[in-house]
Amino acid sequence: MKQLRKSPLLIAGIPLAFIQLAGILTAMLWAYTTLNLGVAKREGVYANPEAGMRVRVSEGWVGIERVEITYAGPNSFDGSDPHVWFVTAQVWATRRADWKPIHQRGYDSAGSFFLRVREGWVHVPEGRFPELIGLGMRLFGPWVEI
Secondary structure, rough: OOOOOOOOOHHHHHHHHHHHHHHHHHHHHHHHHHHHHHHHHHOOOOOOHHHHHHHHHHHHEOOOOEEEEEEEEEOOOOOOOEEEEEHHHHHHHEEEOOOOEEEEEEEEEEEEEEEEEEEEEEEHHHHOOOOHHHHHHHHHHHHHHO
């Protein structure tokens, strides 16, 4: 029976393929982070997350009677990502801007992510994966526009 020899190119090629894959994923995360922070800044920069949430509420509800910020703080249990915050609020209003009814308890709950950038805080909707953007901000720091 003939014994197969392992080619040195094959042995070296597998680690090189993983290094290339890691490089591609890193570049994609950098681009995703940079592009989404740019979009968020164009949509508005706020002095603090609470101010940003109040603006979001004013755009999402009609006939607002009262707004209570119920939580504003880091989105991590241990506070390890202080640049990624989640803010929740209770909103008493006559109706939502999209005509969906207010909950029977008389108020709606709202929650959203805000990320810290040089100029202040920006809103990043959950669908844009704010935690992934936060990871990019932490990894790339000065190399992304933060």
